[in-house]
Amino acid sequence: MALILFILLSFLLHGAQGEIICEELPIGLCTFSIASSGKRCLLENNVDDKGNTEYQCNTSEIIVKDMSEWIESDECFNTCGVHRNTVGISSDFLLEPHFLAKLCSHSCYNNCPNIVDLYHNLAIGEGVFLGNLCEVHNKMSRRVMTDQLILSSGAAPGPVYAAAGPISMAEAPSSI
Template identity: 75%
Template sequence: MAFILFLLFSFLLHGAQAEIICENLPIGLCSFSIASSGKRCVLENNVQDNGNMEYQCNSSEIFVKDMNEWIENDECLNECGLHRKTVGISSDSLLEPYFLARLCSDLCYKNCPNIVDLYHNLAIGEGVFLANLCEVNSKMPRRVMTSSGAVSAAADGPISMAEAPTSI
């Protein structure tokens, strides 16, 4: 509902252009959005002198081909295991098996082109293809903690977040 109100307000404010400028986006819509210019929006944080954390939406230097004026929907964020208040743009999460399982799931991979494009390009920046990471992740053995130590079990494919161990 908030997304619809934001778009309506944007159309009224900017007339027929409906231009999206990262610096004008509310903090809650910044991460995983793409400006009219084609630049990805990035949420940044700064610690102020009084110790409070301040968040700001800015344009990154990352251009997106064939996609602009995009604000990611809540369904894709949920299906892909992401959060609205994600700070920065980093490939670090590609090293986390549970995130990778969510990203590679059919619900995310086939339905969320903006997120898949972002992580595809981040993977390429690390010298790998996202499709290959997804294939390896689906075949990797899963480690299950038991009282006597770690026991390896073969995984049939990506696991759901509900199956993820709460602590290791």
């Protein structure tokens, strides 16, 4: 039923307006949509004077090559593990093993080009190629993958433990 409603709404929006304009999209269709101009739609929240949160669909400055007039399907949302009510998109999701498993799954990676393109660009911004990240994810344990992601993001490694346990401050070498 939801798929039929989505298709009908998509047809009506496209047919009635002739083009997709982010600011005219319903909030539930904003995230992961692409306007006729080729720019990504972005769901943003604004808090009014009374503390109420209002959501608004806006056009971002990010242009998607070779895609326009795209409203993401419910199937891709479910397959890739993303949500329609997502406000802002972050590369932090690439550190979450459950999200990465869905994004790198065959059904998402090969059938949902819009979502994959967005996270591919976010990964490149972090100095990582999404294809390589998915390959590592599919071949290595979660722990090793997470360690590589953290180190590749420029984060400092955690404390170093000796075989007998952590070094106490009395045993720690002086930096002076």
